[in-house]
Amino acid sequence: MSAAQLVGVFLASILTENYILCKFFGICPFLGVSKKLDTALGMSAAVTLVMVISTAVTWPIYTYLLVPNDMDYLRTLVFILVIAGLVQLIEIVMKRYLTSLYRALGIYLPLITTNCAVLGVTMLVLDKGAEDPSFGYLAALINAFGAGIGFLIAMVMFAGVRERLESADIPESLRGLPITLVSAALVACSFLGFSGIADKLL
Amino acid sequence: MIGEFTKGLIKENPVLCLVLGTCPTLAVTTGVKSALGMGIAATAVLVCSNSVISLLRKLIPNRVRIPAYITVIAAFVTIVQMIVKAYAPSLDRSLGVYLPLIVVNCIILGRAEMFASKHPVLPSMLDGLGMGIGFTAALFLMGSIREILGAGSWLGFPIPFFDSHPVLIFILPPGGFFVFGMLMAAANKLNKAASEKQSACDSCPMSAACKSGGEGAHS
Numbered sequence: 001m002s003a004a005q006l007v008g009v010f011l012a013s014i015l016t017e018n019y020i021l022c023k024f025f026g027i028c029p030f031l032g033v034s035k036k037l038d039t040a041l042g043m044s045a046a047v048t049l050v051m052v053i054s055t056a057v058t059w060p061i062y063t064y065l066l067v068p069n070d071m072d073y074l075r076t077l078v079f080i081l082v083i084a085g086l087v088q089l090i091e092i093v094m095k096r097y098l099t100s101l102y103r104a105l106g107i108y109l110p111l112i113t114t115n116c117a118v119l120g121v122t123m124l125v126l127d128k129g130a131e132d133p134s135f136g137y138l139a140a141l142i143n144a145f146g147a148g149i150g151f152l153i154a155m156v157m158f159a160g161v162r163e164r165l166e167s168a169d170i171p172e173s174l175r176g177l178p179i180t181l182v183s184a185a186l187v188a189c190s191f192l193g194f195s196g197i198a199d200k201l202l
Numbered sequence: 203m204i205g206e207f208t209k210g211l212i213k214e215n216p217v218l219c220l221v222l223g224t225c226p227t228l229a230v231t232t233g234v235k236s237a238l239g240m241g242i243a244a245t246a247v248l249v250c251s252n253s254v255i256s257l258l259r260k261l262i263p264n265r266v267r268i269p270a271y272i273t274v275i276a277a278f279v280t281i282v283q284m285i286v287k288a289y290a291p292s293l294d295r296s297l298g299v300y301l302p303l304i305v306v307n308c309i310i311l312g313r314a315e316m317f318a319s320k321h322p323v324l325p326s327m328l329d330g331l332g333m334g335i336g337f338t339a340a341l342f343l344m345g346s347i348r349e350i351l352g353a354g355s356w357l358g359f360p361i362p363f364f365d366s367h368p369v370l371i372f373i374l375p376p377g378g379f380f381v382f383g384m385l386m387a388a389a390n391k392l393n394k395a396a397s398e399k400q401s402a403c404d405s406c407p408m409s410a411a412c413k414s415g416g417e418g419a420h421s
Binding site: 021022023024025026027028031073074075076077080081084113114115116119120123124127173174176177178179180181182184185186188189191192 | 221224225226228229268269272273276277279280283284298299302303305306307308311371374375376377378379380382383384386387388390391
């Protein structure tokens with residue numbers, strides 16, 4: 001894959017394949033921790049980190065261990081366990097060596113194991129690789145990183161929208177989650193406008 | 203015993219009242235067929251994993267219970283995935299990556315943690331079945347609304363009037379958020395009497411960490 005194609009993969013994963021607003025991965029943290037800007041930033045930074053590291057680990061496991069041994073049906077089971085173990089490992093390493101980063105992101109890490117965005121990205125990059133053989137390890141990593149950045153952009157944008165919602169006068173039965181979902185629909189509309197842009201780049 | 207089964211249908215509907223499993227709810231409800239497929243697949247996993255976890259509840263040490271539950275659930279998801287691939291390849295294509303993602307559906311882990319780990323096998327099975335049917339019903343409702351309005355058809359059959367005026371946005375991502383928000387508002391309105399219902403976060407195994415990290419979805 002050429003450098004321009006890799007840039008295309010990166011932009012597509014942020015804009016046209018936005019994991020929250022177009023693919024509906026990670027809706028729980030999107031609705032749960034997007035109330036304040038700083039928690040939204042912390043959560044998405046932690047998700048990005050885990051996405052890239054998980055893809056870096058699960059891609060070789062699948063390609064060089066599971067596929068040659070005809071065990072690709074174990075993908076789901078192996079990936080979720082690898083991700084769960086990896087999150088624990090990252091937490092331990094961070095606690096020991098990167099104390100300030102741990103203080104900022106540590107509380108979000110246990111939540112990420114059951115975040116479908118992480119499991120989703122590790123599987124989607126493999127599906128893409130199966131369709132297009134030139135979509136290799138590097139493209140997978142870039143796709144994972146872009147997915148994390150897209151997650152961050154959606155979270156931060158939405159945190160801004162929700163801060164405005166706090167002071168709005170909302171009909172009683174719409175209060176809380178329903179109005180949040182309706183505003184998410186409007187934010188998702190804005191991302192529809194990007195469809196086609198990244199395809200031209202590719 | 204019947205109560206364990208019926209509570210998942212309406213009073214504690216996992217999607218509309220407990221707000222669990224939102225990702226598949228939004229993603230696969232572009233059509234009735236894929237919505238029903240996802241609901242049935244998740245129900246099968248839920249009933250099996252609830253029974254096995256309930257059988258193992260005295261054997262699993264408390265400290266490693268979440269990884270143990272995830273392993274049991276992942277095993278059943280893999281089985282369901284293989285069955286769907288073999289007998290319903292078109293459903294496998296339309297569900298795509300969301301089929302293996304049943305592993306991280308918080309309804310299943312939530313029921314394992316909240317119910318199956320504390321109750322005998324039969325009530326756990328009924329609880330799983332009720333929750334699964336409640337989940338399927340909510341998906342079916344959302345899938346019907348989105349397919350009729352967005353594609354002008356129902357289960358693939360064209361509906362008069364709607365098929366000549368499809369509102370495409372309903373089957374696009376924003377339509378998913380919008381229909382879900384409106385259904386939840388309707389459920390809020392109907393459920394106002396039952397105001398003491400538990401909040402979504404309490405049934406999620408990660409709630410303690412989530413609450414310290416930020417405010418929950420319901421606060």
